[in-house]
Amino acid sequence: MAEVEETLKRIQSQNGVQGIIIVNTEGIPIKTTLDNASTVQYAGLIHQLVMKARSTVRDIDPQNDLTFLRVRSKKNEIMIAPDKDYFLIVIQNPSD
Amino acid sequence: MEIVHVYTRLRGEFGRQCLFSDRPAELLVDVPPDPRLAQDFIQKNPRDQALQACRDMSEHQVNTERFESDSCGINHVEGGWPKDINPQEMEQTIRYRKKVEKDESYVNSLLTLGSVMEHCIRQNNAVDIYQEYFEDEDEVEESPEPPSAKTINVFRDPNEVKRTVSCLSWHPDGGKLAAAYSCLQFQRSSRDMSLDSYIWDIENPNRPELTLKPASPLVCLEYNPKDSHTLVGGAYNGQIAYWDTRRGSQPVETSSVEQSHRDPVYKIIWLQSKTGTDVFSASTDGQVLWWDVRRLSEPTERLVLDLSREGNLDRALGAVSLEFESTMPTKFLVGTEQGVVVSCNRKAKTPAEKIVCSYDGHHGPVYALQRNPFFPKNFLTVGDWTARIWSEDIRDSAIMWTKYQTSYLMDACWSPVRPSVFFTVKMDGVLDVWDILFKQNDPTLSLKVCDEALYSLRLQDNGRLVACGSQQGGATLLEISSGLSTLQKNDKSLLAAMFERETKREKVLEARQREIRLKERSRSEQSREGEPGREDADHGPDQLIAKAQEDFYVVTEMERRRRDANQQPPTELEDVDVT
Numbered sequence: 001m002a003e004v005e006e007t008l009k010r011i012q013s014q015n016g017v018q019g020i021i022i023v024n025t026e027g028i029p030i031k032t033t034l035d036n037a038s039t040v041q042y043a044g045l046i047h048q049l050v051m052k053a054r055s056t057v058r059d060i061d062p063q064n065d066l067t068f069l070r071v072r073s074k075k076n077e078i079m080i081a082p083d084k085d086y087f088l089i090v091i092q093n094p095s096d
Numbered sequence: 097m098e099i100v101h102v103y104t105r106l107r108g109e110f111g112r113q114c115l116f117s118d119r120p121a122e123l124l125v126d127v128p129p130d131p132r133l134a135q136d137f138i139q140k141n142p143r144d145q146a147l148q149a150c151r152d153m154s155e156h157q158v159n160t161e162r163f164e165s166d167s168c169g170i171n172h173v174e175g176g177w178p179k180d181i182n183p184q185e186m187e188q189t190i191r192y193r194k195k196v197e198k199d200e201s202y203v204n205s206l207l208t209l210g211s212v213m214e215h216c217i218r219q220n221n222a223v224d225i226y227q228e229y230f231e232d233e234d235e236v237e238e239s240p241e242p243p244s245a246k247t248i249n250v251f252r253d254p255n256e257v258k259r260t261v262s263c264l265s266w267h268p269d270g271g272k273l274a275a276a277y278s279c280l281q282f283q284r285s286s287r288d289m290s291l292d293s294y295i296w297d298i299e300n301p302n303r304p305e306l307t308l309k310p311a312s313p314l315v316c317l318e319y320n321p322k323d324s325h326t327l328v329g330g331a332y333n334g335q336i337a338y339w340d341t342r343r344g345s346q347p348v349e350t351s352s353v354e355q356s357h358r359d360p361v362y363k364i365i366w367l368q369s370k371t372g373t374d375v376f377s378a379s380t381d382g383q384v385l386w387w388d389v390r391r392l393s394e395p396t397e398r399l400v401l402d403l404s405r406e407g408n409l410d411r412a413l414g415a416v417s418l419e420f421e422s423t424m425p426t427k428f429l430v431g432t433e434q435g436v437v438v439s440c441n442r443k444a445k446t447p448a449e450k451i452v453c454s455y456d457g458h459h460g461p462v463y464a465l466q467r468n469p470f471f472p473k474n475f476l477t478v479g480d481w482t483a484r485i486w487s488e489d490i491r492d493s494a495i496m497w498t499k500y501q502t503s504y505l506m507d508a509c510w511s512p513v514r515p516s517v518f519f520t521v522k523m524d525g526v527l528d529v530w531d532i533l534f535k536q537n538d539p540t541l542s543l544k545v546c547d548e549a550l551y552s553l554r555l556q557d558n559g560r561l562v563a564c565g566s567q568q569g570g571a572t573l574l575e576i577s578s579g580l581s582t583l584q585k586n587d588k589s590l591l592a593a594m595f596e597r598e599t600k601r602e603k604v605l606e607a608r609q610r611e612i613r614l615k616e617r618s619r620s621e622q623s624r625e626g627e628p629g630r631e632d633a634d635h636g637p638d639q640l641i642a643k644a645q646e647d648f649y650v651v652t653e654m655e656r657r658r659r660d661a662n663q664q665p666p667t668e669l670e671d672v673d674v675t
Contacts, residue, residue, distance in 0.1 A: 003203065003207060004197070004202075004203055004206050004207065004210075007206065007207060007210035007211075007214075008206075008210070010210075010214065011210060011213060011214055011217065014214070014217045014218070014221065015221045016217075016220070016221065017217065022206065024196065026177075026178075028177055028192075030193055030196050030197065030202075031193070031197070067212075068212065068216065070216070077220065079213060079216050079217070081209040081212050081213045083205040083208070083209055084205065085201060085202070085205060086202065086205050086206065086209070087209075088206065088209040088210065088213055090213055090217065092217060092220060094220045094221070094224060
């Protein structure tokens with residue numbers, strides 16, 4: 001439990017990280033550092049995206065699986081680490 | 097959950113049960129080696145055998161069945177909370193979350209995910225992994241890929257009885273295509289043929305976006321370039337109809353039958369005017385009529401295409417195509433069924449002066465006529481089996497033309513982005529793309545679009561999308577490769593030089609012809625004065641043939657004599673030793 005907190009704090013302290021959301025497979029945000037409205041929006045939309053990406057990868061090669069997903073946009077980068085039961089979503093503003 | 101496939105079959109259905117038993121080995125066949133057979137073969141030593149250790153691959157293309165899809169949006173509000181928890185209740189949701197956080201698997205998975213995530217975050221912070229190197233470098237000249245075009249969509253006539261797509265028109269913004277359907281073959285239209293024409297959205301080939309219901313099948317259809325909601329169409333019975341897409345499928349107004357054309361209206365064009373409501377139409381009954389779409393009860397102006405300038409309808413030429421360029425608002429060109437292109441001036445004082453001049457070019461109807469958007473003095477005509485490019489100043493002949501093709505050309509148009517590229521469609525279903533700066537004898541790209549004849553062609557304003565309509569009602573949308581649809585640096589100047597050169601050549605030829613004619617005339621006049629009985633200038637064809645025969649015999653005789661003479665010296669020189 002404490003390790004989880006520590007990990008999240010470490011991630012939060014990195015440069016440029018704007019927010020962290022943890023979502024379970026049903027799309028329910030478990031933990032978040034953003035406000036509720038954005039969280040709900042991110043959780044819903046990204047959940048669908050990850051499902052699609054995962055099914056795409058597995059369709060091409062059934063032995064393959066999705067390990068990480070990065071969506072880079074003009075303003076920031078959304079990084080999604082999927083797992084069997086949960087996703088970890090981090091929104092970062094890449095410094096350059 | 098594992099997906100398992102289970103086969104079940106009744107034991108009794110397998111047939112008689114087989115009972116296996118052991119048996120000692122039995123020699124059935126024994127083939128000893130026969131050294132005598134080796135004499136039929138020659139031993140080859142060493143042998144050279146090439147091998148390649150790689151996987152055998154085969155390429156296979158599959159086309160799936162047509163899949164109709166529909167897009168719709170989904171609104172996501174709040175995640176999939178379990179049934180017993182009310183998402184509005186803060187307490188319940190918090191309690192649920194706390195429960196999840198205590199879960200063992202949550203902790204484990206989060207630790208792994210956390211480390212993966214940290215790695216990527218650090219990566220982002222260290223270096224911009226998507227940095228664009230060599231940003232300022234000039235765009236590398238693309239390696240010249242062979243020109244190609246690929247079909248994007250086919251819009252088929254949803255009716256049972258298939259009609260020809262006689263005209264296509266793009267929406268000014270480009271997302272929609274209006275197609276006019278009619279049966280152009282004489283008296284071939286059946287009673288149950290639908291009269292409708294459609295507007296298609298290019299994203300959805302399954303269903304037309306809007307149906308236009310005229311009183312008679314439409315032969316031509318044009319979007320108003322100024323107002324993208326209005327269209328005007330010319331019908332098979334000679335009427336003109338005006339639609340507003342906001343008002344539905346019925347025409348807002350149709351011209352009265354007595355005042356309209358007596359034959360199908362083959363082409364209708366919107367004019368540039370202050371009110372934006374002027375159109376003019378042409379038909380094979382020999383008239384060109386001007387209309388104001390607000391009042392279609394009668395045309396505002398009328399012109400009869402009679403070359404003798406008398407306004408005689410009986411001797412008028414039937415118009416099949418029309419051309420109007422907004423940079424030259426008073427002049428327009430009409431292509432006729434007789435193969436003559438007539439240039440007219442709208443603002444002439446008397447009707448007789450309206451017809452300025454005519455260009456006699458084709459053996460058959462001039463099906464398409466268009467000025468080059470970059471060089472308005474040159475226009476392209478298509479008719480019989482050739483496509484010809486004309487310069488306005490040269491009346492006698494075209495300045496450039498293609499060789500006679502194997503099938504009839506039905507429509508053509510210039511590319512709106514590249515001045516040297518034009519497209520033609522033929523009756524064998526082939527779309528040709530010609531680039532006269534690249535190759536003049538053959539089309540640069542020739543594509544078989546469909547098995548039936550292609551009747552109409554239209555390019556979208558961006559130059560990349562081409563729509564062509566076939567006889568069976570299928571409108572095919574193709575995308576042209578970027579090589580043929582992007583303007584190259586020297587295109588305009590090179591093409592200007594080419595047109596000038598060809599025009600000059602024709603001018604020189606014309607001048608020469610005139611000289612020869614003058615000389616002949618003066619010579620014949622002189623000889624007639626001198627010897628009144630002699631018909632020098634008038635050689636009958638028989639006399640010419642006789643003269644040609646005589647010349648032929650004389651020449652062959654001379655040749656034979658020369659050859660005999662050549663044969664003699666070598667035999668004499670045989671015994672001379674040449675060192």
